[in-house]
Amino acid sequence: MQVVRLKVDDVINLDELINKIQSIYGDKQVELIVSGSYNSDTTPNLAYMLRTADEFLTISHNNLTYIPNLVNAAFACEIFLKYINYCKHKNYKNGHNLQTLYKKAVNSNALDEQAFLKILSNQIADSGKSDDDKASIFEYVRNDREHAKEILNDVLDRHGTVFEDWRYGFEGKCEEMKSFDRFFFSFAKALREYCKLIDEYEIYLLT
Numbered sequence: 001m002q003v004v005r006l007k008v009d010d011v012i013n014l015d016e017l018i019n020k021i022q023s024i025y026g027d028k029q030v031e032l033i034v035s036g037s038y039n040s041d042t043t044p045n046l047a048y049m050l051r052t053a054d055e056f057l058t059i060s061h062n063n064l065t066y067i068p069n070l071v072n073a074a075f076a077c078e079i080f081l082k083y084i085n086y087c088k089h090k091n092y093k094n095g096h097n098l099q100t101l102y103k104k105a106v107n108s109n110a111l112d113e114q115a116f117l118k119i120l121s122n123q124i125a126d127s128g129k130s131d132d133d134k135a136s137i138f139e140y141v142r143n144d145r146e147h148a149k150e151i152l153n154d155v156l157d158r159h160g161t162v163f164e165d166w167r168y169g170f171e172g173k174c175e176e177m178k179s180f181d182r183f184f185f186s187f188a189k190a191l192r193e194y195c196k197l198i199d200e201y202e203i204y205l206l207t
Contacts, residue, residue: 044092046083050195053079057188067166073188074098074163080191085110087198099153099160111194117148120190124183155183 057076060069074096081101086092088110093101105111159165162184 044082044086046086049079049083049086053083054192057192060185060188067169070162070166070184073185074166077188077191078163080188080195081105081111083195084191084198096163097160098162099156102156102160113149115197116190116194117152119193120152120186121148123186123190123193152187155187159184 053076056072056079060073060076062069077098078096078101081098082093084105085101085108088105089108093104095101102111106113
């Protein structure tokens with residue numbers, strides 16, 4: 001039997017991919033090689049994911065430090081986004097880049113962006129007034145989803161690697177982020193709130 005070897009960079013919906021392969025190659029034996037950031041061997045403990053993300057977010061609120069706060073909050077965001085993606089598609093995406101993880105969640109319909117932007121707007125509004133430019137602008141346009149989306153994309157484009165950059169900030173990788181502290185921490189809290197909307201949330205939280 002002829003063996004067809006296919007290499008793909010990522011898998012969003014495995015069932016759809018299998019159906020597409022069958023429609024093209026019929027009964028031929030197909031060997032699927034997944035490269036890139038998809039790890040088919042990882043089956044995360046979702047209850048522990050939630051606990052880990054929540055605890056890292058909790059300890060990020062520390063008036064005595066700054067750098068660890070950003071690193072911990074960014075790591076919490078990363079885990080929440082991986083949780084959202086996994087609950088929808090049952091595949092685990094490696095990596096720390098928040099923009100990549102967020103776009104995957106949106107583009108694969110794991111995350112309802114309009115619903116999330118509403119949650120994020122409310123989180124920013126509840127956090128109180130500050131001199132945080134990004135948060136203030138976002139609060140001003142919170143009823144205008146397109147502008148809110150643009151601001152969020154801008155932040156993630158510029159600072160999606162905050163977890164890696166600020167762990168090694170002394171190497172000169174980091175960019176000053178104090179201009180939108182409130183926005184960034186509100187993003188982490190909003191992701192936590194969004195996770196609560198997922199059907200599996202209560203089940204895995206109590207596992």
